[in-house]
Amino acid sequence: MLDNLQRTTTSRPRAGLLFLAVVVGHVILISTQVPTRSGVPVLEGVTFGVFARVQQGTARGLTSVRDFWGSYVYLRGARAENETLRRQVADLETRLQEQRALAGRAQELQALLGLRPFVSAPTLAADVIAGYVNPNILTVTIDKGSADGVLPDMAVISANGVVGRVIGPLAAHAARVQLLIDHNGPAAAAAIIERTRAGGMVQGREGDPPMRMDFVSNLADVKAGDVVVTSGADGIYPRGFRIGWVERSERGEGLSQAITVRPAVDFRALEDVLVVLREARAAIPEGATEPGGPAR
Numbered sequence: 001m002l003d004n005l006q007r008t009t010t011s012r013p014r015a016g017l018l019f020l021a022v023v024v025g026h027v028i029l030i031s032t033q034v035p036t037r038s039g040v041p042v043l044e045g046v047t048f049g050v051f052a053r054v055q056q057g058t059a060r061g062l063t064s065v066r067d068f069w070g071s072y073v074y075l076r077g078a079r080a081e082n083e084t085l086r087r088q089v090a091d092l093e094t095r096l097q098e099q100r101a102l103a104g105r106a107q108e109l110q111a112l113l114g115l116r117p118f119v120s121a122p123t124l125a126a127d128v129i130a131g132y133v134n135p136n137i138l139t140v141t142i143d144k145g146s147a148d149g150v151l152p153d154m155a156v157i158s159a160n161g162v163v164g165r166v167i168g169p170l171a172a173h174a175a176r177v178q179l180l181i182d183h184n185g186p187a188a189a190a191a192i193i194e195r196t197r198a199g200g201m202v203q204g205r206e207g208d209p210p211m212r213m214d215f216v217s218n219l220a221d222v223k224a225g226d227v228v229v230t231s232g233a234d235g236i237y238p239r240g241f242r243i244g245w246v247e248r249s250e251r252g253e254g255l256s257q258a259i260t261v262r263p264a265v266d267f268r269a270l271e272d273v274l275v276v277l278r279e280a281r282a283a284i285p286e287g288a289t290e291p292g293g294p295a296r
Contacts (some may be wrong), residue, residue, distance in 0.1 A: 029090040036291050043113045065139070121238065121278035124148060126156075129174070137184035138204065139167070140270055145174040153236055153280035161242035161264035162189060162230060166275065179267050190233035191243055196221045199231055202243050202261055209247050213259040220257065222249040226259055235281035
């Protein structure tokens with residue numbers, strides 16, 4: 001009897017499941033036959049709707065992934081393109097700087113070559129290979145020396161004006177040049193005011209501007225802006241080369257004016273110079289004429 005009871009209890013869920021399966025089957029069969037208002041069977045409409053939702057979600061996911069990947073690829077491409085453009089711009093800037101340097105060098109050399117016809121003595125082009133312009137050491141080094149015919153006290157000029165003089169000792173292919181603005185040693189140059197021909201001596205001084213003109217009479221006509229040129233009376237510098245401009249002229253305490261001179265040469269940017277291959281001579285007496293060397 002107990003066995004019969006267990007069998008009855010076990011068969012009830014099976015019967016229920018079987019009944020449920022039969023009901024579902026009938027519903028499915030009916031849904032396949034019963035049309036909707038549009039004429040499509042109910043089962044087909046429900047199935048299509050479910051699959052449409054799934055497809056819609058899948059499509060949205062794929063679209064998002066595709067958009068993300070496309071943006072990623074685009075950004076990678078844009079980054080690579082920007083990097084390429086940056087390299088090209090840097091290369092072009094470097095080439096532009098090189099071309100500017102070559103153009104500046106050519107202009108300087110052309111200016112130096114233009115100076116040669118105005119110098120009666122032979123000249124030697126030289127490059128400035130070292131410079132140390134400070135209040136204590138006012139010299140530069142050029143790449144020409146005794147083996148090139150350079151001697152102490154030879155004048156050195158540039159396209160803009162007077163630079164200084166060669167000082168010893170000399171190497172075979174190098175020499176030091178004492179700049180005209182040196183206030184620590186004998187770097188003076190005999191000079192005149194180009195407008196009035198008033199004579200004096202230009203030498204370095206501490207301060208700004210770094211040169212002064214001494215021994216110019218208080219009676220002489222000197223004004224700010226007057227051009228100061230070499231007179232040739234010192235026996236070192238050729239006559240008529242520009243030294244600078246009068247920046248200030250005042251009546252001095254003694255017989256001479258207090259004149260400051262702004263140099264024509266930028267001594268901190270010297271690159272190319274000319275050495276005048278003429279030995280220094282004794283100073284020319286006042287009123288005498290230096291042989292050769294037309295005034296500029």
